Amino acid sequence: MSLVNKINSIKSRHDYEALIELIPYAKTIGVETSMVGESIVSSLRFMESNIGNPAIPALHGGVVAGFMENAALLHLMWEIELVNIPKIVDFSIDYLRPGQASTMYSKCDINRLGSRIALCNVTTWQEDINKPIAQARCHFLLSENKPI
Amino acid sequence: MDTNPYLEKICQTPHARKLNLKLVNAGERSITLKLPYSKEIIGDSVNNYIHGGAVSTAIDTACGAAIFQLQNNLRALATLDLRVDHIRPAAPGTDINIFAECYHLTHTIAFVRATAFTDDIGAPTATAVGSFIRSNKQFPVS
Numbered sequence: 001m002s003l004v005n006k007i008n009s010i011k012s013r014h015d016y017e018a019l020i021e022l023i024p025y026a027k028t029i030g031v032e033t034s035m036v037g038e039s040i041v042s043s044l045r046f047m048e049s050n051i052g053n054p055a056i057p058a059l060h061g062g063v064v065a066g067f068m069e070n071a072a073l074l075h076l077m078w079e080i081e082l083v084n085i086p087k088i089v090d091f092s093i094d095y096l097r098p099g100q101a102s103t104m105y106s107k108c109d110i111n112r113l114g115s116r117i118a119l120c121n122v123t124t125w126q127e128d129i130n131k132p133i134a135q136a137r138c139h140f141l142l143s144e145n146k147p148i
Numbered sequence: 149m150d151t152n153p154y155l156e157k158i159c160q161t162p163h164a165r166k167l168n169l170k171l172v173n174a175g176e177r178s179i180t181l182k183l184p185y186s187k188e189i190i191g192d193s194v195n196n197y198i199h200g201g202a203v204s205t206a207i208d209t210a211c212g213a214a215i216f217q218l219q220n221n222l223r224a225l226a227t228l229d230l231r232v233d234h235i236r237p238a239a240p241g242t243d244i245n246i247f248a249e250c251y252h253l254t255h256t257i258a259f260v261r262a263t264a265f266t267d268d269i270g271a272p273t274a275t276a277v278g279s280f281i282r283s284n285k286q287f288p289v290s
Contacts, residue, residue: 002194003193003194022193023190023191023193023199024187024188024189024190024191024193024199025188025189025190025191025198025199025201025202026191026199027188028166028188028189029201048162049162049163049165049166050162050163050166051161051162051163052161052162052163052164053161053224054161054162059163060161060163060164060205060208060209061205061208061226061227061230062163062201062202062204062205062206062207062208062209063163063201063205065201065204065205065208065230066199066200066201066202066204066205067201069199069200069201069204070191070199070201073191085192085194087192087234087237088200088234089233089234090231090232090233090234091200091204091231091232091234092229092230092231092232093204093227093229093230093231094228094229095226095227095228095229098226
């Protein structure tokens with residue numbers, strides 16, 4: 001079974017945990033998913049191995065970035081009819097507050113969905129949804145041009 | 149390699165150790181880090197491409213280290229923003245090198261850019277640009 005078929009079968013079973021199994025990096029940093037209404041929501045419980053500054057302790061900024069990029073990828077995989085696995089084109093993050101030693105949550109919006117490109121905005125927070133710790137925007141390639 | 153005595157510490161944080169980041173080289177205001185290939189950081193399990201998040205982490209770490217190298221102390225930093233362009237996927241099984249350079253430093257802000265590549269820096273897998281805010285405190289690594 002091709003990966004796209006596998007994902008479509010996972011989606012029809014609503015087995016979102018099986019989706020994480022397809023992304024080893026997401027397992028490495030400890031991503032968990034749940035359904036809120038009809039959307040898939042990613043969360044990341046605090047893990048010792050995600051620390052970037054041991055004294056505070058604060059999460060590594062790269063973990064926050066990786067979590068958010070992955071949240072956008074999962075959101076796309078869940079929301080749209082896939083032809084290929086979306087490929088990251090660019091990822092841009094603004095850090096608003098340090099990531100503390102607690103659970104992180106994210107919310108993703110697809111601002112533009114074309115046949116080739118998707119533009120996603122992701123917001124991440126910890127205790128207070130009104131105090132985001134980071135915002136990110138990213139483009140994913142959904143399908144490529146054929147050579148002329 | 150002419151490194152300041154604190155530089156290694158940035159590769160010793162728990163998450164840098166998890167990704168096995170290694171300091172390869174250092175210049176006056178630049179450093180090269182290696183992100184070794186590992187099954188644990190795969191994002192696309194069909195093509196065995198590394199997840200963009202692991203690349204972003206290595207770039208963020210390398211940029212921080214380049215600033216440490218230029219300022220030659222452990223004055224703490226926080227990333228303000230980082231933009232990564234993923235130019236081409238790295239071939240499965242190959243390590244990724246990150247060359248990061250702090251091209252301007254003010255009292256408050258550090259400006260950085262970085263290039264990710266496998267063998268040839270002229271054929272990058274990703275490029276990045278970012279800015280960091282500098283603190284008056286020391287980076288506290290126990």
